[in-house]
Amino acid sequence: MQAKRDFYEVLGVARDVDEATLKRTFRSLARQLHPDVSDDPDAEEKFREVAEAYEVISDAETRQRYDRYGHDGLKQSGYRSGAGNADDLGSFVSGFFGGDIFGDLFGGRRSRRGADILVEVELTLAEAADGLATRVQYAVAEECGRCIGSGAEPGSDTTVCPTCNGMGRVQAVAQSVLGRVVRQQVCPQCSGGGKVVTDPCTKCDGDGRVDGDRRLDVDVPAGIHDGQRIRLSGRGHSGGSGETPGDLFVHIHVADDPSFVRQGDDLMTRVDVSMVEATLGATISVPTLEGDLEFELEPGTQPGTVKVLRDKGMPVLQGRGRGDQHILVNVRIPRKLGDEQVRLLGEFEAQTDDSQYEEDEGFFERLKAAFR
Numbered sequence: 001m002q003a004k005r006d007f008y009e010v011l012g013v014a015r016d017v018d019e020a021t022l023k024r025t026f027r028s029l030a031r032q033l034h035p036d037v038s039d040d041p042d043a044e045e046k047f048r049e050v051a052e053a054y055e056v057i058s059d060a061e062t063r064q065r066y067d068r069y070g071h072d073g074l075k076q077s078g079y080r081s082g083a084g085n086a087d088d089l090g091s092f093v094s095g096f097f098g099g100d101i102f103g104d105l106f107g108g109r110r111s112r113r114g115a116d117i118l119v120e121v122e123l124t125l126a127e128a129a130d131g132l133a134t135r136v137q138y139a140v141a142e143e144c145g146r147c148i149g150s151g152a153e154p155g156s157d158t159t160v161c162p163t164c165n166g167m168g169r170v171q172a173v174a175q176s177v178l179g180r181v182v183r184q185q186v187c188p189q190c191s192g193g194g195k196v197v198t199d200p201c202t203k204c205d206g207d208g209r210v211d212g213d214r215r216l217d218v219d220v221p222a223g224i225h226d227g228q229r230i231r232l233s234g235r236g237h238s239g240g241s242g243e244t245p246g247d248l249f250v251h252i253h254v255a256d257d258p259s260f261v262r263q264g265d266d267l268m269t270r271v272d273v274s275m276v277e278a279t280l281g282a283t284i285s286v287p288t289l290e291g292d293l294e295f296e297l298e299p300g301t302q303p304g305t306v307k308v309l310r311d312k313g314m315p316v317l318q319g320r321g322r323g324d325q326h327i328l329v330n331v332r333i334p335r336k337l338g339d340e341q342v343r344l345l346g347e348f349e350a351q352t353d354d355s356q357y358e359e360d361e362g363f364f365e366r367l368k369a370a371f372r
Contacts, residue, residue, distance in 0.1 A: 007053035114239035114246035125257040131222030142212035147201035151208035156199035161190035223317035226254035265323030303331040
């Protein structure tokens with residue numbers, strides 16, 4: 001488990017920060033990181049980290065304990081963060097500020113942004129090197145064409161929700177370790193929409209959305225790495241009438257290649273040669289992304305020698321140039337020999353001395369150098 005960062009560092013404040021500055025800083029961070037407005041796919045995780053830090057530092061008792069003993073002190077005291085356990089971050093943060101913080105931060109009723117969608121695409125190493133346009137297909141909740149997302153039958157009216165007065169959220173009072181807390185939660189009558197449908201749409205049953213199947217061409221840039229994601233704004237699930245749709249995230253998986261090992265933008269290739277080829281020198285064939293390449297191996301090449309082909313690696317993602325390709329020479333030693341071969345090797349060994357074996361840097365140093 002990754003160690004938690006220092007809470008003052010998370011908030012970007014000094015350890016002697018005053019209450020007004022702390023509150024102002026948290027409001028600014030909430031405005032940047034809240035999942036409803038941030039483009040960062042890790043926004044919710046970062047928002048919870050900031051909310052937990054504020055929860056601790058804004059309370060005099062927990063702040064004092066944290067300043068003296070750090071994270072371990074909080075854990076030993078039985079402290080549990082409401083930010084890490086709250087299903088609704090809006091409800092959690094509203095408890096500190098009172099009322100609807102998100103209406104204050106973002107202006108008006110909190111948006112019912114549509115959910116994001118994640119699809120996976122598997123590429124070969126060659127495809128990742130060249131880049132390509134690939135088509136993805138996925139199920140999506142789309143805006144109903146009959147009611148234009150309102151959920152109401154065409155010609156009928158919607159009314160302002162009487163429970164939340166159109167705000168989409170209601171207040172609830174709860175007891176917590178922090179005392180009596182007023183929290184905000186989604187209105188149970190309108191599900192956060194702020195309006196009540198009296199005559200539901202016959203196509204979507206009042207939901208404002210229908211199930212759809214979407215095909216989309218995605219441009220994958222050259223040099224993309226395994227595990228990276230491509231974000232396509234507004235291509236996720238519909239959020240309802242007039243609301244912002246979610247995003248589509250295309251998760252890239254680059255399959256292992258039998259000929260190459262990737263390290264950043266560099267590639268590592270192993271070539272096998274016989275002990276005779278290594279001793280006398282030879283012209284060998286080396287696989288590259290553009291095809292096989294003839295390479296001259298000089299006489300006396302040692303096992304584990306690493307040669308470098310400049311600019312034969314992966315393209316630099318959204319940049320210029322390419323990485324290098326490192327060739328690791330593996331000298332094969334025969335496991336079985338005939339009597340005549342044993343005799344000849346014995347004669348060879350008798351005619352050589354230590355002066356013919358030059359000292360060289362160790363195998364592991366050469367291997368490490370290949371990845372520097």
